[in-house]
Amino acid sequence: MKNLILVAGATGNLGYKICRELTKLNVPVRAIVREGSDPEKIQALEQLGADVFRVDLSNEQELIGACNGVSCVVSALAGLHEVIVGMQTNLLSAAVAAGVPRFIPSDFSTDFTKMPVGANRNFDLRKEFEEILYRAPIKATSIFNGAFAHILRYNIPLFNTNEKTIAYYDDKTDWKIDFTTMDDTAAFTARAAMDDATPRYLRVASFQVSPNDLVRLSEEHKGAKFQLVHMGSMENFSAYNKAQRAENPEGENQLYPKWQQAQYLYSMFLVHHPALDNDRYEGINWLPVEHNI
Numbered sequence: 001m002k003n004l005i006l007v008a009g010a011t012g013n014l015g016y017k018i019c020r021e022l023t024k025l026n027v028p029v030r031a032i033v034r035e036g037s038d039p040e041k042i043q044a045l046e047q048l049g050a051d052v053f054r055v056d057l058s059n060e061q062e063l064i065g066a067c068n069g070v071s072c073v074v075s076a077l078a079g080l081h082e083v084i085v086g087m088q089t090n091l092l093s094a095a096v097a098a099g100v101p102r103f104i105p106s107d108f109s110t111d112f113t114k115m116p117v118g119a120n121r122n123f124d125l126r127k128e129f130e131e132i133l134y135r136a137p138i139k140a141t142s143i144f145n146g147a148f149a150h151i152l153r154y155n156i157p158l159f160n161t162n163e164k165t166i167a168y169y170d171d172k173t174d175w176k177i178d179f180t181t182m183d184d185t186a187a188f189t190a191r192a193a194m195d196d197a198t199p200r201y202l203r204v205a206s207f208q209v210s211p212n213d214l215v216r217l218s219e220e221h222k223g224a225k226f227q228l229v230h231m232g233s234m235e236n237f238s239a240y241n242k243a244q245r246a247e248n249p250e251g252e253n254q255l256y257p258k259w260q261q262a263q264y265l266y267s268m269f270l271v272h273h274p275a276l277d278n279d280r281y282e283g284i285n286w287l288p289v290e291h292n293i
């Protein structure tokens, strides 16, 4: 089938970059946006050469129309249950009704298939959607990228540039953590969208670094040797996150409440990619860690 890729969430950070990578490869892109999306972001998509469709993701007929003739639907939607389960299910149903052969859900995370239910609220939403996707007559591919690499510049406990500390749990000082830049994730996703032989899961990382690696990197690139800080056991971390979630129910309506960020850090120390699919496509220049800290 001739390539025509539909990108949902095209006005988002990752969605825009996926559209950009596809247009760089001269692949026709149908970017779906909503009526209320930021006009500047819509204009940016038009400037890329994407065909912009204004679609209400609750409107079945509009969605089926948008999916007509599409070779792969890529979702880069972000949100809570209404979006990850609700809107993605609408999109999936429309893709099936329109005869689209392939679907890439908005997973772009740590490999949640290896995470227990309840450990990460945002992953649980994806697990719920995965059950629906599994039953749909369409070929699905999830792309697991670990964490976006720019978070290393956000003063997170794993790499705290204010305190000059590096957190770790259990005895995991050599535990490799998967990081991928958003640009690399977008470049890989664009290629996967064009590849009708993709497996169910693809796992990538621009780089994998351990707390000990970060100590060395801090010395080389931050001008000071950051100190490792033992934060306790993974078991206690998990229990702490559960308690924080229970005590802060307002976070249930927020995409990234504090306890969800902590759940993400927990997932980074619980699951990592044993092998990478980075080499599946030629020409992707995975950005090394030195450019991300």
Ligand SMILES: NC(=O)c1ccc[n+]([C@@H]2O[C@H](COP(=O)([O-])OP(=O)(O)OC[C@H]3O[C@@H](n4cnc5c(N)ncnc54)[C@H](OP(=O)(O)O)[C@@H]3O)[C@@H](O)[C@H]2O)c1
Pocket: 008, 009, 010, 011, 012, 013, 014, 015, 033, 034, 036, 037, 038, 057, 076, 077, 078, 079, 083, 087, 106, 107, 108, 109, 110, 145, 146, 147, 148
């Ligand atoms: N691995 C990591 O470290 C990491 C970090 C951050 C994000 N992510 C993942 O990357 C993916 C994309 O995230 P992002 O940060 O690029 O998201 P984002 O910038 O917040 O963009 C979200 C997109 O979803 C659209 N959207 C949200 N609700 C919608 C609705 N009800 N109807 C229609 N469209 C809706 C938005 O449209 P409007 O512009 O119209 O609002 C926008 O295009 C998500 O799966 C997210 O979980 C991963």
